[in-house]
Amino acid sequence: MPTTRAPAKDMTDPAGPAGRSAVRTLLRLWPYVRPVRVRLFTAAFVAIVASCVGLVIPLVLKWMVDGPVADRDPAGVWLGALYLLLLGVAEALLFGLRRWMVARPLSHVEAEMRAELYRHLQRLPVAFHDRWASGQLLSRATTDLMLLRMFLAFPLTFLLVNGVTIIVGVVIMLVQDWTLGLVILGPAVPVMITCIVFEKRYAEVARLAQDQVGDLTTVVEESVLGIRIIKGFGRHRTQARAFHGLSRTLRGTELRKAGLLATIWGVIVTLPEVAIGAALVLGTVRVADGQLSAGTLVAFLSTALALRWPVDSIGFLLAMSQEAATATERYFEVMDAEPESDRSAAGPGEPRPAEGDGLRFHHVGFRYPDAPADSPPVLEDIDLHIRPGESMALVGATGSGKTTLTALVPRLHEVTSGRITLDGQDITALPRAELRSLVAVAFEEPTLFSASVGENVLMGADGTAGAAELDRALDVAQAGFVRQLPQGTATQVGEQGLSLSGGQRQRLALARAVVGRPRFLVLDDPLSALDVHTEAAVEAALRRVLADTTALIVAHRPSTVLLADRVALLSGGRITAVGTHHELLSSNAEYAHLMSGEQEDAS
Ligand SMILES: Nc1ncnc2c1ncn2[C@@H]1O[C@H](COP(=O)(O)OP(=O)(O)O)[C@@H](O)[C@H]1O
Ligand SMILES: [Mg+2]
Numbered sequence: 001m002p003t004t005r006a007p008a009k010d011m012t013d014p015a016g017p018a019g020r021s022a023v024r025t026l027l028r029l030w031p032y033v034r035p036v037r038v039r040l041f042t043a044a045f046v047a048i049v050a051s052c053v054g055l056v057i058p059l060v061l062k063w064m065v066d067g068p069v070a071d072r073d074p075a076g077v078w079l080g081a082l083y084l085l086l087l088g089v090a091e092a093l094l095f096g097l098r099r100w101m102v103a104r105p106l107s108h109v110e111a112e113m114r115a116e117l118y119r120h121l122q123r124l125p126v127a128f129h130d131r132w133a134s135g136q137l138l139s140r141a142t143t144d145l146m147l148l149r150m151f152l153a154f155p156l157t158f159l160l161v162n163g164v165t166i167i168v169g170v171v172i173m174l175v176q177d178w179t180l181g182l183v184i185l186g187p188a189v190p191v192m193i194t195c196i197v198f199e200k201r202y203a204e205v206a207r208l209a210q211d212q213v214g215d216l217t218t219v220v221e222e223s224v225l226g227i228r229i230i231k232g233f234g235r236h237r238t239q240a241r242a243f244h245g246l247s248r249t250l251r252g253t254e255l256r257k258a259g260l261l262a263t264i265w266g267v268i269v270t271l272p273e274v275a276i277g278a279a280l281v282l283g284t285v286r287v288a289d290g291q292l293s294a295g296t297l298v299a300f301l302s303t304a305l306a307l308r309w310p311v312d313s314i315g316f317l318l319a320m321s322q323e324a325a326t327a328t329e330r331y332f333e334v335m336d337a338e339p340e341s342d343r344s345a346a347g348p349g350e351p352r353p354a355e356g357d358g359l360r361f362h363h364v365g366f367r368y369p370d371a372p373a374d375s376p377p378v379l380e381d382i383d384l385h386i387r388p389g390e391s392m393a394l395v396g397a398t399g400s401g402k403t404t405l406t407a408l409v410p411r412l413h414e415v416t417s418g419r420i421t422l423d424g425q426d427i428t429a430l431p432r433a434e435l436r437s438l439v440a441v442a443f444e445e446p447t448l449f450s451a452s453v454g455e456n457v458l459m460g461a462d463g464t465a466g467a468a469e470l471d472r473a474l475d476v477a478q479a480g481f482v483r484q485l486p487q488g489t490a491t492q493v494g495e496q497g498l499s500l501s502g503g504q505r506q507r508l509a510l511a512r513a514v515v516g517r518p519r520f521l522v523l524d525d526p527l528s529a530l531d532v533h534t535e536a537a538v539e540a541a542l543r544r545v546l547a548d549t550t551a552l553i554v555a556h557r558p559s560t561v562l563l564a565d566r567v568a569l570l571s572g573g574r575i576t577a578v579g580t581h582h583e584l585l586s587s588n589a590e591y592a593h594l595m596s597g598e599q600e601d602a603s
Contacts, residue, residue, distance in 0.1 A: 022203065022325035026151075028332055032113050033152065036105035043101040044157045050094030051165040051310070055172060057087050058302035062176075066295030102153050110149040117141050117331065123339035126412045127369050132334075135218025136211075140334055143213055144327035151324030155317040162310035162317070169307040176300045177292060183279045184304055187271035191311075195318060198264040202319055205256050207326045212250040219243050257319075264315040272311055276304050340411070340432060356388035356423050358550050359409070359520055363418035366404060377416065378404050380573045388423070391521075391551035393561045393581075395594060396570030402554045403444070405570065406524045409552065410439045422520060437462060440518035442526040444554075446502075446509030450494035453482045456508055457489075461516035473515035476541040478534055479507040502529035510538070514545050521551040527560055539563045558595050567591075 033040065060083050068076025121129075121137060174181035223230060223239050230239050280301060286292040361384040367377040378401045386392040396402050407413050408420060411427060420427045427435055440460055448456050457473055458465055470489065474482060481504060485491040493500055493508075500508070506529045513521060527535050536559065543563060555561045561581050569577040569584060569591050577588045584591040 022199065022322055025325045025328050026321070029148065029152070029328055032109050036109060039101055039105045040152070040157070043098045044160055046094050046098045046101065047157055047161040048164050050091050050098065051161050052168055053087055053091045053094065054306055055165065055169055055303060057084060058172070058299040058306060060084055060087065061302055062293075062295040062299030064295075065298045066293050070295075098157070102157070106149050106153050109152060110145050113148065113331070114141055114145050117145075117334060120335055120337075120339060124334075124337055125340050125414075126407070128337050130368075131370060133214070133218040135216070135221050136214035137334065138221065139210070139214040139217045140327075140330050144210065144330050147320075147323050147327040148331070151320055151327075155320040155324065158313065159317050159321065162313060165310045166307055169303050169310075173300055173303050176296050176303070177283075179286075180279045180283055180300055183282060184272070184275050186278075187275050191268055191271055194264055194267045195314065198260060198315070199318055199322060202257065202260050202322045203326065205253060205260065206319075206323045207329070209250065209253040209257060210323070210326050210330060212246065212253055216243070216246050216250060219246060261315060261319055264318075265312070268315045269312055272304075272308065276301070276308075279304065356550075357421065358388040358390060358423065359386040359552060360384070360421045360424075361405075361418065362421065364408065364415050364420060365417035366401075366408060366413065367416050368404075368413075376573065378573055379408075382418070382575055384568055384575055384578070386550055386552055388550055389548055390566065391546045391549070391553060391564045393553050393555045393564035393567045394570055395555060395561060395567055395591065397594065400570045401573055402570055403524050406441070406443075406522045406552060406554060409520070409522050410436055410441050437516070438518060439520040439522055440513040440516055441522045442506075442509045442513035442524065444506075444525040444528055446505040446526075448494045448500070448505055448508060451492070452487075452490045453485065453493055453508065454489035456493060457511045457515055460512035460514070465515055469515055469517075470511075473511040476514050476538075476545050477507040477511035478538045478541060479504070479511050482508075503531070503534065506530065507534075507538070510542075514542075517549075519550060521546070521549045521553075523551065523553045525554045525556060528556065532559070535559060561595070569594075 060080055064077060064080035067073070068080060117140065170181065170185065173184055219239075219242060223243070230236055283292060283297040283300060287294055287297050361382045364379060364382040365377050366379040367375075371378075382405065384392070394402050394405065404413070408415055409427070411432060414428075422430070422435070422438060430438070449459070454470055457470055457479075460473075461469060474480065474489075482489055482491070506526055510523070510526045513523065513526070527538060530538065535557070539559065539562075546563070551564075553560065553564055555564070558581065561567055565580075566578060567581050567584055568575050569588060571590060577584055577591060579587070581595075585595060586592075
């Protein structure tokens, strides 16, 4: 369990935020948006209509000022007021309708994208998860997707709606009066330039902030999972300092975002305001000169004021779009990672095994994908044959590569050279699902899920295994203790449930491995946390199971080793000796040394 903060391992973006186009990135969302496109377009259309209804209001004002007001006709004024009221109500209703139209489909889009991300995460190879900090994945599945939903609901529509509104409004103003219209249009160019500059800068900072949220999530997650260690070692201060450091950095980034937003807002709000002021002065002069009707000036200015919100909002709509583009980018960084493939390595001429051939390693070499290129491989030229029904113990010093070797059989990692065969068939030629139903595994670090004991164990079998199989597996693993649990095998365990001891969890993991009566069993030191008596009982029961199972068992204690028919010694990444326990004990000094050390431990 990592107690100190591991840096977010993979957040490199080869193109860099500056090198991508926000629009092109956002276009990748189309497949997810497609199913709701009709709704979305209709809603946008409704919003455009609503916005344009708002623009009719100044025209009614003009009619009122130049007509009934000038003629002192109270009935006409009342009629005008009624029109205004109706237009206002219509505008509000249409905007409400738009909201109602998009809310449900967009939560659907978000849920769909999240489900797809989860599915993809399950299919990504272990090597991917080794590289990525879990907080980075978590933040992508939560914050980033929320940003995307908000983008689809709001900025996407309103960039369009406000754009159309501004164009229609400007046309109305130009039609009212050319000169005043050009005065209002004056700031357009500087505003656009500011927007472009702003977008670039904001993209970089937004990406930084979202990555930092991922880092922060990682720290929180590790602190929660490692809470015992943190408390036990009195590390809460250091941990809190790490957290504070990160959240200060994040705050700094957020402040930079706010600063950029403030700048663009300053420009976007001030320049048009100045233009409106200038138009007001010029317009008043021309009304006084009799070149312009009062109604036209009223209409012109109220149109200009009606456009203030669409123009002002562009700053933060662009900001939200940038964040959405970043979120999309982060989402697809995960989605683009290559999942485990079922490419068939074996040619069509692969000889089918006549009968069982057991588990064979043919000149297997392995190097972790993220290992430095000049480091020696973890495993080299491993040649090992475990005969059908035989159980082979794998012994080696810590770090010699035992866990790595066992992980190669169910293809949690792919061999870098050589091949592994099950009954003569290359494991890369088997569909993964089939391979993993043939091979059952139990690891030293047993993982239980938030589910009942029974569900956790039966996970090791296809859906057909029932209560009888469960009982048998629990007996083999000497996990009778579960019957004393408050609700027996229905007791909830895992993070949300009852805490079990290390040995208890190991026994459940072992039960999970044997419940499906697998042809091949791979156990990575599955008894390390058991006391000697329990271990002996598990072994006796395992021996019956192992009678017709081909098994590779990583072991430390002589008692576990004795369970196996033969022993292989792993040293320096190679198999240096194979034989029975007693043969190796008398002929191999390293083996004798490993066993003697362990004997003292076990007693
Ligand atoms: N995911 C990984 N990425 C890179 N190196 C690893 C990884 N896991 C283990 N190693 C390295 O591989 C070597 C063998 O590890 P391991 O198979 O766990 O040994 P053992 O189980 O025999 O103690 C160690 O040097 C370890 O540091
Ligand atoms: Mg190990």
